[in-house]
Amino acid sequence: MTATVVDAPAAAARRVSLPRCYRFELVKLVSQWRIRLLVLACWIAPALFVAAVGEQSTLPTDTLFGRWMHATGWAGPLVMLGFAGTWALPLLTSVVAGDVFASEDRLGTWRHLLVAVRSPRRIFAAKSLAGLTVVLLLVAGLACSSTVGGLVAVGDQPLVGLDGHLLAPSDAAGRVLLAWACVLAPTLALAGIGLLGSVALGRSPMGLLLPALVALAMQLAQMLPLPVAVRLALPGYAFISWNGLFTSPEQLGPLLIGVAVGLVWAALATALAHLLFVRRDFTNPAYDGSGRRAVTTGLLPLAALAAVTVAVLTAATGATGSGIEQGKVERSLATAFAHLYRMQTRQLNRPAVTEAQLKATAACTKSDGQAAPNGPGNDWRCVVTWHLPGTAVAGTAIYQLDIASDGRFVADGDGPKEVNGYFLVRTPLGDAPNPLWQFDGGVELLDTTSKG
Known part of the structure; x- marks a missing residue:
């Protein structure tokens, strides 16, 4: 008697949905001790700092709105915003976005992740959204904590604007909120650059440092007597131009340009990171980034975007000098x-x-x-x-x-x-x-x- 073996049809494997993959990546991020420490620091430290400065006899007068921290609680979140745009946000985006892909290279877990999800595009979307969520949580913590600290320590008093006019507390509250919302654009640009560095440079520490280095380069450039069009074309200009909200009438032109440029940089950097990621060879466990591809697919398109932006802004605004007359x-x-x-x-x-x-x-x-x-x-x-x-x-x-x-x-x-x-x-x-x-x-x- 012979036995007949009947092969049962292979059960179709279920596809892992994007929301499920996103939740998985978000849990992975917030389970890291350094991310938890950053979230805790962003939601507590600004309030303590602003409240402590409010009790001191000396003020950070070298910081915009620092000289008014004894007069109104609305000056505190603006002082924190100036510090965040210079130091905190570039470092935070480096830690989060600059490491979201590189961590898998260091741990050697790409093959396991691909077997589970089976879609590089879905993995990229989930990791990017998880990183974006954490970055937004950190920014919200800085804004809310510094505002609460200022109001508790000093009070809800009118704020003196950048041109000397008084802003009622309700008006000051709206403008402070809008200022923090505007700096999300350059923050997203740095996050996109962090994603690009994390994908292109693999486990190299340069990917982790890339957003901070780009932010430092932009700060040094802003100190130089550059033409106005070049200054506006830098993706971090909204870190500075938010102060136009505190004049009468508001100086919205530079602010809107800075926000638009930041969003364009964020979109292009993220798209380039996605292009590099889906073309990557995941079969090589020793992959350590591709320097040539990082230049041709990463650096050159961003440099071209900067050149095009300068040309467009020069033609649109007609500004050629420093703008200080x-x-x-x-x-x-x-x-x-x-x-x-x-x-x-x-x-x-x-x-x-x-x-x-x-x-x-x-x-x-x-x-x-x-x-x-x-x-x-x-x-x-x-x-x-x-x-x-x-x-x-x-x-x-x-x-x-x-x-x-x-x-x-x-x-x-x-x-x-x-x-x-x-x-x-x-x-x-x-x-x-x-x-x-x-x-x-x-x-x-x-x-x-x-x-x-």
């Missing part, structure tokens, strides 16, 4: 002085006056008139003139300006003493900080707001 500096200084003069008037219980009545103007020179009155530098000298109702003699005040390449300036009062020559003023309630002694301002690099 004598007329802009004078208008910015006079506007800020008029707003802050009204604040000083209220402190001293003097008769109320409006900006229109003051008719404040400024006359500025650079290097005592020996240099062309344009471009950044700490050698700007300005004389502000204003008129009080019923007074025939005009008032004057002298300021020394230090203007950075990105248009931000610090105006340092140089007399007369009773106006801006001393850091305290005597009020009926005691000594108070003199708002005219030293203040921050900004020169709009693009002519996108009205001059009125």
